Amino acid sequence: MDLELTPAQKKQYAEEGYLSLPRLLDREEVAKLRSAIADLGQAGFNLKARQVGALTQKDPRFLQLVFNPKVSDLIGQLVEWDRIFLHSSKVNFNCANDGVPKTWHQDNVYWPEVPPNQITMWIAIDDADASNGCMWVLPRSHTQGVVPHSQGATGWEITEENVPKIFPGLTPLQCPVEPGGALVFHGNVLHKSEANRSPRNRWALVLDFDDRKNEIVRINKQTNMMTQFDSMEIWRRSRVPEPAGGQPTDRR
Numbered sequence: 122m123d124l125e126l127t128p129a130q131k132k133q134y135a136e137e138g139y140l141s142l143p144r145l146l147d148r149e150e151v152a153k154l155r156s157a158i159a160d161l162g163q164a165g166f167n168l169k170a171r172q173v174g175a176l177t178q179k180d181p182r183f184l185q186l187v188f189n190p191k192v193s194d195l196i197g198q199l200v201e202w203d204r205i206f207l208h209s210s211k212v213n214f215n216c217a218n219d220g221v222p223k224t225w226h227q228d229n230v231y232w233p234e235v236p237p238n239q240i241t242m243w244i245a246i247d248d249a250d251a252s253n254g255c256m257w258v259l260p261r262s263h264t265q266g267v268v269p270h271s272q273g274a275t276g277w278e279i280t281e282e283n284v285p286k287i288f289p290g291l292t293p294l295q296c297p298v299e300p301g302g303a304l305v306f307h308g309n310v311l312h313k314s315e316a317n318r319s320p321r322n323r324w325a326l327v328l329d330f331d332d333r334k335n336e337i338v339r340i341n342k343q344t345n346m347m348t349q350f351d352s353m354e355i356w357r358r359s360r361v362p363e364p365a366g367g368q369p370t371d372r373r
């Protein structure tokens with residue numbers, strides 16, 4: 122894929138709040154990530170859970186993904202920030218036959234301490250389509266700021282019936298993508314996925330980025346401990362990351 126976003130793509134992201142990138146990663150890159158996810162199972166993580174987080178701390182192949190220019194440089198083209206910070210990386214398993222839906226929500230509702238400017242990259246590892254729980258977005262919903270959510274079965278949510286009341290006139294869009302395809306969306310864009318009722322798994326990687334200026338400190342109210350974050354600078358305007366991963370290097 123061409124690493125340089127077109128003016129039309131940047132305009133679409135700014136106006137609609139999301140961008141679909143049908144072939145972000147190639148077959149080899151997807152295969153490597155699929156193995157890394159399968160190896161999480163070998164390491165004792167439950168691949169039937171809804172998700173496993175803090176991936177970059179678990180396997181270097183996930184770290185290489187975030188430093189891949191197709192990821193870090195691409196995010197850098199969409200934001201004005203000087204430094205980009207990865208604050209969360211996870212795999213979402215919408216498992217064959219009994220996947221769990223994730224109801225409508227804005228990601229920024231999860232990061233209330235920071236200005237609401239997170240950006241999310243969602244990468245399909247499997248084919249994601251209407252029958253196995255692909256993503257949906259509500260284009261232009263990022264223009265209203267963070268709206269009140271209620272607590273649902275899988276976290277903060279806005280119920281189906283409230284969507285048209287809060288966002289009148291906006292039309293939901295289903296976003297099927299092939300393996301290696303990605304969606305990038307503003308943290309205020311309303312999005313969801315439906316339950317996987319097909320016999321095919323729908324695995325996806327989710328990377329959350331923020332402006333390095335924002336210090337994200339989230340305390341678990343029960344344990345009074347800081348939640349585990351990836352907490353890592355991945356990109357600077359004056360630098361480019363190394364293609365093979367590792368630490369960013371000077372452009373000069």
Ligand SMILES: O=C(O)CCC(=O)C(=O)O
Nearest residue numbers: 213215223313314325327
């Ligand atoms: O991967 C999914 O099914 C849902 C992703 C999502 O909305 C999230 O993780 O915030």
